[in-house]
Amino acid sequence: MATPIPLRVFESEARVYRRTWRGSMFSSFLSPVLYLAAMGVGLGSLVDQNLPGGVEGVSYLTFLAPGLLVATAMQTGAGEGAWKVMAGIKWVKTYHAKLATPIGIPSLVAGHMLWAGARVLMVSVIFAVIMSAFRVAPLMQSLLAVGPALLVGLAMAAATTAFTARLEEPTGLPLYFRFVVIPMFLFSGAFFPITQLPGWLQSIALATPMFHGVELSRSIVVGTEPAVAWWISVMYLVTWIAVGTALAIGPFRKRLTP
């Protein structure tokens, strides 16, 4: 039986990744350890001293960890949709090479998204394991929180891919990370509740995919009631994935098979 074409794209991405997997895995371990130690334990002890009732009823570390899990997945997803897509379309033209084979545009985009999902999954599972090592929650519960993280990562991968595919020059990418990804990372409820934000910023935070993932993940790990019904958040994230992926196909077609 013939291998579905998106899986052939997935396999090639995996083959490329194999070259750098050690370094990549190492930083996927190191980064949560550093963040949880510095912010969760270090800064968290100050927070906890001043807030005897805890943040939303739990220690700062416990509040932070599930949010940071989703924030990390968000960044990983955005990363998968950025320079790699630019290189495929413009710099190395590896997408052109793929399209000279039975691979077509929809399969190319689907395979790309599958791989982005795999990367987000790797990073999130590692994060969840470390989170439970920090005694935030039992392992099973931490691993369940990977679900919303994966959705957020995919949503960002799709949206970023659609954005990158429209860029003629890579100069837009650093701006995108500086003015979209990093603010989203900081202000979407991972580090502090968005109720601390001024009203208009709260509405923006509410519109980000990350906020919905953070709420879901935190409700799984901490047991808090999410601000929005869980199924609305899930549908919202799935819509981001679907719309982002669909929006990527147009520019891919226009630029790769004019």
Add this chain to the structure above:
Amino acid sequence: MAPLIQATGLTKRFGEFVAVDGIDFSVEQGESFGFLGPNGAGKTSTMRMIGAVSPITEGTLSVLGLDPEQQGPQLRSRLGVVPQEDNLDQELTVYDNLMMYGRYFDLSRAVVRERIDELLEFVQLTEKRRSKVDALSGGMKRRLTIARGLINEPDLLILDEPTTGLDPQARHVLWDRLYRLKQQGVTLIITTHYMDEAEQLCDRLVVMDKAKIVAEGSPLSLIEEYAPREVVEVRFPAGVLDGVAGRVEDLAPRTEVLADRALLYTDDAEETIARIATTGLEPETILARRSSLEDVFLRLTGRSLID
């Protein structure tokens, strides 16, 4: 037997711009068919339509009996493509590049491994198997791209400007390999703006200019039809040629006066050279040579192939 490629009124437009303007051609099984023309003549656009990566605007096109529009994946699984720009994965090894590409065609790893051995032998890169592509020379990268294009044992190999940018020695190595493929019966489609390449490799070719086909035939028949047997090239010191152009044009039945030299088309070069001496003209150099496709192109378009 039906031709391998059949195009009628094939047209490609990008908005207002006409890249390919209603061309007709057909390519037979086992043939080595060339598209000769300057940059921007529409060669690459034509290749991309044949390769089912660019939809046709008008006309009909059938490749291997398939419709590129409707049966793209099926068609591409039987094509080999060597694009103008190398798009190998620079970070991966020679072996990984080929393995990865073979897997796109859903060939089993065992089959691809076997073919990699054969193909690396064929393109003389067996020693480079474990090298990163980054470290290969331009000629090696081209050969690797050709090996990659052959990994699915294609019925048709499309080569877009295969030797552009290579040094003369690398070009000859490449020609030698392509000639062998041709002898093995592989159908080749080649675009080039080098007439010597077309003469070396093509059984038959079309000359393209400004999105149209302006002539068609074997290299020899084109030369016979459009250019007398021999050419005398006379060069003059800078600025002199303009003043004597009228006298130069009397020397042969057909002449082309270019910026730095004049071409005299003749059936008897010796006789023409002798006549130059009697006119009192004093060219810097005189060179007699056989007519080439370059002369055919000049005749057909009034312009030189490589500016």
